[in-house]
Amino acid sequence: MPELVVQDVSCSKRDRILFENLSLQISSGQLIHLRGPNGAGKTSLLRIIAGLSQADTGQVLWDSQPLNATYFETMVYLGHKSGLTASLSALENLQFWAHLHQAECSDAQLYDLLTRLGLVGLEDLPVKMLSAGQQRRVALARLWLKPAQLWILDEPFTALDTAGIALIEQHITQFVASGGAVILTSHQTLQATCYLQVVELEYTL
Numbered sequence: 001m002p003e004l005v006v007q008d009v010s011c012s013k014r015d016r017i018l019f020e021n022l023s024l025q026i027s028s029g030q031l032i033h034l035r036g037p038n039g040a041g042k043t044s045l046l047r048i049i050a051g052l053s054q055a056d057t058g059q060v061l062w063d064s065q066p067l068n069a070t071y072f073e074t075m076v077y078l079g080h081k082s083g084l085t086a087s088l089s090a091l092e093n094l095q096f097w098a099h100l101h102q103a104e105c106s107d108a109q110l111y112d113l114l115t116r117l118g119l120v121g122l123e124d125l126p127v128k129m130l131s132a133g134q135q136r137r138v139a140l141a142r143l144w145l146k147p148a149q150l151w152i153l154d155e156p157f158t159a160l161d162t163a164g165i166a167l168i169e170q171h172i173t174q175f176v177a178s179g180g181a182v183i184l185t186s187h188q189t190l191q192a193t194c195y196l197q198v199v200e201l202e203y204t205l
Helices: 042-049 069-073 090-100 107-116 132-144 162-177
Strands: 004-013 016-026 031-035 057-062 075-078 150-154 181-185 196-200
Touching (some): 004 042, 016 042, 031 162, 042 150, 042 181, 069 075, 075 132, 090 107, 090 132, 107 132, 132 162, 162 181
Parallel strands (some): 031 181, 031 196, 075 150, 150 181
Antiparallel strands (some): 004 016, 004 057
């Protein structure tokens, strides 16, 4: 995987500096846990890295180049909201997302994935009828759908029970062990692994 470089990035919101001149590198086989209090700028930093927001200063480079179409094709960003269409079923949401990202998946594979995620019997229900934890599992199923080199995850464990957290942590660890890279935010203490690096953001007035 090409190296992702965050170089001297600064971000402010409503005249308050969230972080200033922040730099980090994300390489193959690396898991970065971004921590800090609410309001420290964790989500803002992830959105900048994902190319969804513009930094006040600094730059984000992929393979020594500004973020481009190749980068967006090789990464998956999941925000802290599930990003599901409430009126569609779990299966239809995944079908739509797979089509949008040109991920080749049969309905049989999607049913199998939803079963593996503990959603057997719920595949055809509108997601608005599912619990918050079940909706989160549907959203996280996307990590199994698209071949990627980088995952950017904002609070992926929100609303999950212990079993759900363990399942997603295991998948993240396997992805990193196979050469992928992950940067995530979470109030959850991650299972210690040789891949884990913690980056702390502070709340500044």
